[in-house]
Amino acid sequence: MNPRAHPSDETLARFAVGTLPAGPRLVVAAHLEGCACCRRTVRAFEAVGGALVEAEAGLPLAPDAFARTMDRIAREGAGMVHRPAPARPAPGGRPTGLPPGLVLPAALAGCAIGPLRPVAPGVRIGRVRVPGDPKANVMLLDIGAGRGIPDHTHAGLEFTQVLHGAYHDHRGRYAAGDLVEVDGEVDHAPVVDADGPCVCLVAMEGALRFRGLLGVLLRPFV
Ligand SMILES: [Zn+2]
Numbered sequence: 258m259n260p261r262a263h264p265s266d267e268t269l270a271r272f273a274v275g276t277l278p279a280g281p282r283l284v285v286a287a288h289l290e291g292c293a294c295c296r297r298t299v300r301a302f303e304a305v306g307g308a309l310v311e312a313e314a315g316l317p318l319a320p321d322a323f324a325r326t327m328d329r330i331a332r333e334g335a336g337m338v339h340r341p342a343p344a345r346p347a348p349g350g351r352p353t354g355l356p357p358g359l360v361l362p363a364a365l366a367g368c369a370i371g372p373l374r375p376v377a378p379g380v381r382i383g384r385v386r387v388p389g390d391p392k393a394n395v396m397l398l399d400i401g402a403g404r405g406i407p408d409h410t411h412a413g414l415e416f417t418q419v420l421h422g423a424y425h426d427h428r429g430r431y432a433a434g435d436l437v438e439v440d441g442e443v444d445h446a447p448v449v450d451a452d453g454p455c456v457c458l459v460a461m462e463g464a465l466r467f468r469g470l471l472g473v474l475l476r477p478f479v
Contacts, residue, residue: 260292262435264416269295273302279390280460284416287362287458288436352383355399359421359456370397379404385458394461400424403451413462415439422455424448 264272264285271277272285289296351361352373367388373381379401387393400406406424416438423432426447431437449455 260288260294260434260436262429262431262437263292263295264288264436265438266298268414268416268438269298270302270306273299274306278393278462279387280393280395281414281416281462283364283368283385283387283393283395284418284436284458284460286364287418287420288434290362290364291434292436352397354381355456356421356454362418362420362458365458368395373397373399380406396459398457398459400449400455400457402449402453405446405448413440415462416460418458420456420458422453423450424455424457425450 268277268281268285272282277285289299350370352370354373355361365385369386371384371386373383375381381399383397383399385393385395385397387395398406402422416436417431419431419433419435419437421433423430424447425431430450
């Protein structure tokens, strides 16, 4: 798995310093399991963040601190291998009806995943409960081959980690391992590839707004 779509640097920095809310944090963690490139970037931000904290605490920064930090990042980067974390079962169990080949990310361990409920033809949603943040807007989305995700916009950032299958929208095609970050400006209507279903882990920072009757039907889920 070689992801082609990644979280923004800003998102990875917020992940590294712990300011990303629990929902998006979970989705980014799922991405990091399969992306050595982003794991390296997060470590770099963590190292820089640590140095900044030391500087703010008034501790004298060694003259070679920056060079040593960059050395460490280079060493860790070189030694890093693609090693996805082993998946552990979620406490609520695996929802029934997911594609047999799908391995749920280890990041979901500890989360209770509700049953997948149909909300539109070919579209099923399972609510993901994040420990410590019951209000986090996270869901597992299972969409049938060739089906579209209802036309929607969102108030904040939307994070989508593709777990299985692939979909496309006006910006490109996204497959398993990709993380797609979309801001509230975008009005998009993704469509799943014709050859099989697509399963995504989705988190939103703001409220999701579907249009029309479907918006009313989906309200209890998002
Ligand atoms: Zn990545």
